[in-house]
Amino acid sequence: VREGDLGAFAHADVPFERLVEVLNPARSQARNPLFQVMLSFQSARQTALQLGDLTVAGIDTGAVAAKFDLQLTMVEQFDDSGAPAGMAATFTYATDLFDESTVASMATRFERILAAVVADRSTILGDVDILDSVERSLVLEGWNDTARVVSGVSVLDGFDAQVAATPGAVAVSFEGQSLSYAEFDARVNRFARYLVSVGVGPESLVGV
Structure with missing residues (x-):
């Protein structure tokens, strides 16, 4: 990453328009x-710039146009004595893709990440909790609550019973292709045997 960044900085004077012209990506x-x-x-x-009694400086016009889908700009701040005074962050976004509440939630999560890293430099980014208590309750205890009680009958038992009852009936259809219960059952069994062959056993976690 360091070598790649230094290589890019070494060509920082190349105009963006020239870069697009040379790379010639597909236009959209x-x-x-x-x-x-x-x-x-x-x-x-x-x-x-001080010219006698005249001071010339740039000003913020307030006109903002999103050049990208999403842009985060970090700007160092300084006090009157020139000492560092923190940083300001600004999100610019395409309003046809994001609404204000979505970007505000991004800013809140970004702030949580920064606070966690500043508090402990050894923090691993993947371990930072970006959900608040309400969101965690909704996502983990609400949407993802898959616990069900079905009178002692497991999903697998129900599927096996359906295969035995209607082996030729359509079980799955997708993009013009269909599998009967018997065909689907055969594929499931083949996949199960493969998982066993690579060491998957009871209580193993498998992403499907």
């Missing part, structure tokens, strides 16, 4: 031709 009016999400870090201070 629906998205940026090279990437859709950008993180930008601005560390340079805003300069001002």
Whole structure:
């Protein structure tokens, strides 16, 4: 990553338009031709030019246009003495893809990640909890609550009974192809034997 970044910085003076021209990616009016999400870090201070009694400096016009689907801009802040005074973050987004509440939730989660890393530099990003208590309850205890009680009959028992009762009936249909219960059962058994052959046993977790 370091070598790749340094190589990119070594060519930072190449105009973006020239880069697009050379790479010549497939054009689309629906998205940026090279990437859709950008993180930008601005560390340079805003300069001002003093001409006698006249001070010339750049100002923020307030006009914002989203050039990408989503952009996060981080800007260093300085106080009057020139000392670092934190950072400001701004999200710019395409309103036909995101609404304000969605981007606000992204900002909140990003803030949680930053707070966790600042508190403990050894924190692994994958271990940072980005859900609040309400979201965790909704997602983990609500939407993902798959516990069911079916009078002592398991899903597998019910499926086996259906295979025995109607082996020729259609069990699954997708994109113009169909499998009968007998065909589906045969595929399930083949897949089960394969899992056993690679060491999967009782209580093993398998993503399907």
